[in-house]
């Protein structure tokens with residue numbers, strides 16, 4: 001079913017969540033300046049699904065409930081689903097200039113779909129059917145789903161079982177379900193969704209079986225606590241008026257999510273102690289998420305390139321050859337990343353479960369290309385904007401009855417461009433230059449060393465050596 005932003009808001013407003021922001025417990029979270037932008041971002045995923053011009057990307061047909069559904073809930077049983085998923089990521093990021101908060105959940109559902117099939121086949125469990133029922137449930141109700149895998153980890157040199165609950169773990173198995181304890185960090189969107197699917201963050205061995213858990217929870221579980229990250233942009237959003245913080249959709253709402261002995265009924269459990277399959281689940285997820293990440297970064301750079309051009313026009317530098325070259329430079333880098341993502345989609349492989357997974361090599365290389373491409377585009381934007389991109393006075397200075405006239409006069413740009421428009425754009429540039437997205441590009445989908453591991457595994461270098469030996473008769 002395709003529902004509306006209004007029904008999403010209605011469901012959300014009925015939730016009671018344990019939320020803490022900047023040391024305070026928040027009761028009415030819907031209108032909170034740090035939370036509302038996240039709600040609006042997710043809201044856009046509902047709004048666009050109802051607009052004819054976006055339906056091709058936003059809406060898919062469910063093979064499970066035989067109805068149109070939001071593509072963020074779709075299982076990719078056709079290769080084309082995967083390609084459209086990439087284009088959807090680009091569309092959303094270009095419109096929001098931040099996270100849409102539904103990618104990780106969608107990617108975990110697809111990774112689970114492939115993995116539970118293999119798990120059942122090998123261990124005679126029945127997780128795949130259970131997952132399908134859960135997928136039917138979220139699709140039939142058009143629920144928003146976020147995804148949680150990153151554990152707090154503690155001492156990185158120690159394995160999960162060597163440090164109690166620094167990785168989320170199973171603490172009790174009951175007739176009616178399981179009880180879990182631990183904490184997940186950097187969780188995009190977390191409480192502002194209907195549901196969150198949870199999975200392990202690393203491959204596990206037998207001694208780590210208690211950490212091999214995957215399940216779904218509804219937002220509003222009484223034993224789950226959410227703590228909002230508090231980067232400078234979140235503080236700014238609370239303290240300053242509208243356009244001061246750059247992006248109306250906020251920066252990147254992520255949370256520390258504490259699972260304080262949370263009960264999960266069996267029909268929501270998709271892995272419980274099957275440590276042998278944790279690694280496969282993680283690699284299936286990483287494949288999809290790095291692939292989708294190339295579309296996400298391409299969308300961000302679409303906005304950055306747009307801001308670069310507009311800033312140049314406002315400053316009167318749009319005809320300078322180096323400015324034009326810098327914009328082309330930003331486009332070159334990101335389109336190489338996106339093309340690599342597309343290649344991963346076109347070279348995708350169908351798993352036994354029927355779901356298509358992107359080609360591992362290209363998906364991981366797209367992650368490798370994405371970071372310098374986004375970085376370069378931000379540097380080019382800052383260059384074009386000038387030093388004001390990190391030194392701009394406040395909107396309140398512009399509004400001040402004593403000094404407003406000076407700000408209006410001295411911070412104006414090209415004739416005909418209102419100073420307020422220029423400063424509004426400058427704050428958007430500032431958001432990219434000093435905001436959280438570069439950190440997101442570094443660590444989102446795994447720290448930079450992780451794609452290298454997959455790339456090493458997926459290329460047979462000895463085959464290439466053989467080629468040269470054959471060629472030279474060695």
Ligand SMILES: Cc1cc2nc3c(=O)[nH]c(=O)nc-3n(C[C@H](O)[C@H](O)[C@H](O)COP(=O)(O)OP(=O)(O)OC[C@H]3O[C@@H](n4cnc5c(N)ncnc54)[C@H](O)[C@@H]3O)c2cc1C
Pocket residue numbers: 104147148149150151152153156157185186187188189252254436439440441443444445446447448449450
């Ligand atoms: C903006 C943003 C949004 C995010 N959204 C989500 C989300 O929605 N859901 C989600 O689950 N996660 C999310 N993440 C988390 C992201 O996946 C992680 O940040 C990433 O996997 C890195 O994990 P970490 O932050 O614990 O860093 P670490 O794993 O601690 O990495 C830091 C450094 O330590 C190195 N390192 C780590 N462990 C070892 C070791 N054992 N041996 C040697 N070196 C090691 C790494 O290679 C890296 O260089 C998000 C992150 C960001 C920044």
